[in-house]
Amino acid sequence: SKREFKRILNTDGNVALIWNNRGKSGAEFNSNYENFILKYGIDYKEVRKNEKNVDLFFKYQKETFDNFQDLDFASFKGRVLSSSYIPLVDNPIFPEMILELKALFNKHQRNGIIRIEYDTEIYLGKVE
Numbered sequence: 001s002k003r004e005f006k007r008i009l010n011t012d013g014n015v016a017l018i019w020n021n022r023g024k025s026g027a028e029f030n031s032n033y034e035n036f037i038l039k040y041g042i043d044y045k046e047v048r049k050n051e052k053n054v055d056l057f058f059k060y061q062k063e064t065f066d067n068f069q070d071l072d073f074a075s076f077k078g079r080v081l082s083s084s085y086i087p088l089v090d091n092p093i094f095p096e097m098i099l100e101l102k103a104l105f106n107k108h109q110r111n112g113i114i115r116i117e118y119d120t121e122i123y124l125g126k127v128e
Contacts, residue, residue: 020118041085060125
């Protein structure tokens with residue numbers, strides 16, 4: 001939080017907040033993946049980054065860069081399951097979700113790899 005950043009920063013220190021935001025338009029995979037997350041993400045809508053919250057935190061300069069991850073199925077599955085909003089293995093919908101995840105991967109993979117495209121946003125500023 002703001003108070004904690006002030007406590008640990010050197011005098012006149014900078015803060016960098018970095019998000020990898022999946023592209024929500026463009027490639028068919030991006031929209032299919034977003035729909036998957038909307039379907040299975042327990043509190044996905046609540047945990048998405050809100051730029052207004054950044055405005056309340058500090059004044060910043062923002063830079064955006066293109067970025068991507070190329071993943072095989074095991075890595076893709078691990079990436080998905082590491083998200084806090086995805087159901088855990090003991091959730092009754094978990095088996096169905098994994099089957100749909102595999103179908104999503106199979107539909108979009110090329111040579112056993114899918115590419116997740118991101119807009120990497122960097123917010124740099126000073127906490128006042």
